Amino acid sequence: MAPAEQPDAELVRLAQEGDVEAYAEIVRRHERQLRIVLLRILDDARDVEEAVQDAFVQAWRNLDRYRGEAALFTWLYRIGVNTALAQRRRKRLATVDIAVLEGRDAPNVDRGHDPEAAAEAADLRGRVLVALAELPFEFREAVVLRDLAGLTNAEVAEALGVSIAAAKSRIHRGRLQLRDRLEPLDHD
Numbered sequence: 001m002a003p004a005e006q007p008d009a010e011l012v013r014l015a016q017e018g019d020v021e022a023y024a025e026i027v028r029r030h031e032r033q034l035r036i037v038l039l040r041i042l043d044d045a046r047d048v049e050e051a052v053q054d055a056f057v058q059a060w061r062n063l064d065r066y067r068g069e070a071a072l073f074t075w076l077y078r079i080g081v082n083t084a085l086a087q088r089r090r091k092r093l094a095t096v097d098i099a100v101l102e103g104r105d106a107p108n109v110d111r112g113h114d115p116e117a118a119a120e121a122a123d124l125r126g127r128v129l130v131a132l133a134e135l136p137f138e139f140r141e142a143v144v145l146r147d148l149a150g151l152t153n154a155e156v157a158e159a160l161g162v163s164i165a166a167a168k169s170r171i172h173r174g175r176l177q178l179r180d181r182l183e184p185l186d187h188d
Contacts, residue, residue, distance in 0.1 A: 003021055003022055003024070003025035004025060004028075006022070006025070008026065008029070008071075008072040009068055009072075010022075011023070011025055011026050012026070012063065012066060012068065012072060015060075015063055016063050016064060016066075023060060023063070026059075026072070027056050030072065030073050030076050031052060031056070033073060033149050033150075034052055034055060034073075034076055034077065034080045035048060035049075035052050036144075036148050036149055037077060037080065037081070037144055037145060037148070037149050038051050038052060038055075038080055038081075038084045040132060040133075040140060040141075040144040040148065041081065041084040041085070041088070041137075041140075041141075041144075042084050042087065042088065043133065047084075047087055048084075050087065051080065051083045051084045051087050052080065054083045054087075055076065055079045055080035055083045055084075056076075058079050058083060059075075059076055059079050062079075070158055071155060071158065073151075073155075073159075074155065074158050074159045077145070077159045078159065081141070127182065128178075128182065131178055131181035131182050132144070132178060134181060135174055135177055135178060135181075136177075138160075138170055139170055139171075139173055139174030139177060140174060141160065141170075142156055142160065142167060142170035142171045142174050143170075143171060143174035143175060143178065145159055145160070146171045147171075147175075153167055153168050153171070154167075156170075156171065
């Protein structure tokens with residue numbers, strides 16, 4: 001059976017036995033979702049790339065410790081978040097990408113359609129991301145996992161190491177705080 005057709009548990013077993021292709025499939029399956037989560041923890045795309053790579057290297061090194069008691073993504077998520085948080089602590093000075101200052105990093109806008117609507121959408125997206133970044137970490141983490149990564153409430157609880165009720169509470173409180181931060185947009 002091709003690696004793409006195998007369940008995570010089988011890929012992990014093969015990777016634990018040294019099958020690099022099986023591990024490459026694990027990375028292909030979960031890299032995008034992990035990147036989405038880490039993008040909400042780290043502000044710089046370069047930092048996200050580095051954290052994603054570091055997380056998968058750490059996962060490879062510690063694959064023998066994965067016991068399958070939690071979903072594979074949950075285990076990878078914990079490694080990724082720990083890597084991202086360590087990276088944030090190490091980063092002392094804020095840096096700005098020169099491409100952003102020069103305007104080269106502008107959002108992709110379909111110039112053939114309604115440029116005003118595209119600009120408004122880009123502005124709204126930016127405001128949502130700023131509001132999300134302002135949330136306390138425990139709420140931001142829960143909202144990102146639920147609403148951006150698409151995890152269920154039970155998976156969010158498992159990933160955060162809390163009860164389902166606590167996960168639901170964090171998601172709800174995070175959404176409320178996000179709404180409060182974005183409410184002034186309605187009056188613009």
